[in-house]
Amino acid sequence: MKVVVCVKQIAVLGDEVEFTEDERDVDPDFLDYALNEWDSYATEEALQLVERAGEGEVVVVSVGDEDSEDALRRALAMGAGRGIRVWSPELAGADPITVARVLAEVVRGESADLVLCGVQSSDSVQAATGIALAELLELPRVAVVTKVSLGDGTATVHRELEGGLVDVVEVDTPCVLTIQTGINEPRYATLRAIKQAEQKEIEVREPGDLGEPASRVRRMFVPPKGEGAEMLDGSPAEVARRIKELVEERLK
Ligand code: AMP
Numbered sequence: 001m002k003v004v005v006c007v008k009q010i011a012v013l014g015d016e017v018e019f020t021e022d023e024r025d026v027d028p029d030f031l032d033y034a035l036n037e038w039d040s041y042a043t044e045e046a047l048q049l050v051e052r053a054g055e056g057e058v059v060v061v062s063v064g065d066e067d068s069e070d071a072l073r074r075a076l077a078m079g080a081g082r083g084i085r086v087w088s089p090e091l092a093g094a095d096p097i098t099v100a101r102v103l104a105e106v107v108r109g110e111s112a113d114l115v116l117c118g119v120q121s122s123d124s125v126q127a128a129t130g131i132a133l134a135e136l137l138e139l140p141r142v143a144v145v146t147k148v149s150l151g152d153g154t155a156t157v158h159r160e161l162e163g164g165l166v167d168v169v170e171v172d173t174p175c176v177l178t179i180q181t182g183i184n185e186p187r188y189a190t191l192r193a194i195k196q197a198e199q200k201e202i203e204v205r206e207p208g209d210l211g212e213p214a215s216r217v218r219r220m221f222v223p224p225k226g227e228g229a230e231m232l233d234g235s236p237a238e239v240a241r242r243i244k245e246l247v248e249e250r251l252k
Contacts, residue, residue: 001056001150003046004112006103006130007039007075009068010123017222024217025093035071038118042179043075044186046116049150057081059110063091063102069202077189077197086205096124097214100132102207107137114155115176119144127178134176141176142169146183 011031018027043060050056060075061084062068072083086102094102107115115137117130127143134141146166147158150173159167160180189197230246232239 001050001053001114002059002110002112003049003056003114003116004059004061004107004110005039005042005046005075005080006115006117006133007043007060007062007071008036008118008121009033009062009064009071010036010121012123019220023219023221025220033067033070035074036118036121036123038120038122038179038181039071040074040078040186041181041183042116042118043078043080044184045148045179046114047079047187048184049114049148053150056113059084059112061086061103061106063087063094063099063207065092072202073194073197073200074189076200076202077193078187079193081200083200083202084205085202086207088206090210091207093217094210095213095215096126096128097132098210100129100136101211103129103133104136105208106205107133113174114150115139115174117176117178119178119180130176130178137176139174139176140171141178142171143178144180145177146180148177148183 010033011026012034013026014030014032017030019025020027043058046058050058058080059082060072060080062072063086064071065087069085072085076083084106086106091098091102115133117133120127131141131143142157142159144160145157146160149156153173154170155173155175156168156170157177159169161167232242234242
């Protein structure tokens, strides 16, 4: 069994933020980096599925520059067998559809039984890449998955809904699942495993045709602080009376 997991190296904001000169991104000097939290759960899920199947391989794929190999190495240290990194400078700041096109090219070459993504990446919070990938691959997909059991040519998955409700869905495999945090407990990579992961293969590729970008960042900024906020204390009746007064004042 082969499970492909898409993992992203995410940027973590420090306390101070400055922007690049063109105001379209955060100055990298103000960022730290890490493996996206959702992707560590997806990697753990893939490892557990392969372990339960008793055979198979977990392949981790990332679209990112050389620095993003840290995220791949982290997943390799957890137990993934092979890493693939795709990059060209035009991919800097790429939108989720473009990233999904690049991922789709890799996944097509892998004949995977299952493709896992995180629900979202904590820096760009698009929650779009996995779903776009499924569409490009013409595979069924289920989002916000909290449990996976594989059957013969199908998977039974739990899908988290609003208000803590759960939908149990049977889906044909291969399929794309976007994995929610809390589905498992991602294993710690031991120091030994981290050292061993340094020796594991990361294949570096260039993307094919990227197509037209689906969206572009025009400007990034810290929104100006609002003013005039009034905290309302008191009983519900007192607060309601004060809200009524405020609304009436505004409507004058
Ligand atoms: P997003 O659509 O950016 O919120 O990301 C959702 C999921 O798509 C992530 O949890 C990853 O599994 C995958 N993903 C997004 N960007 C990348 C990337 N650059 N490389 C690999 N996987 C990615």
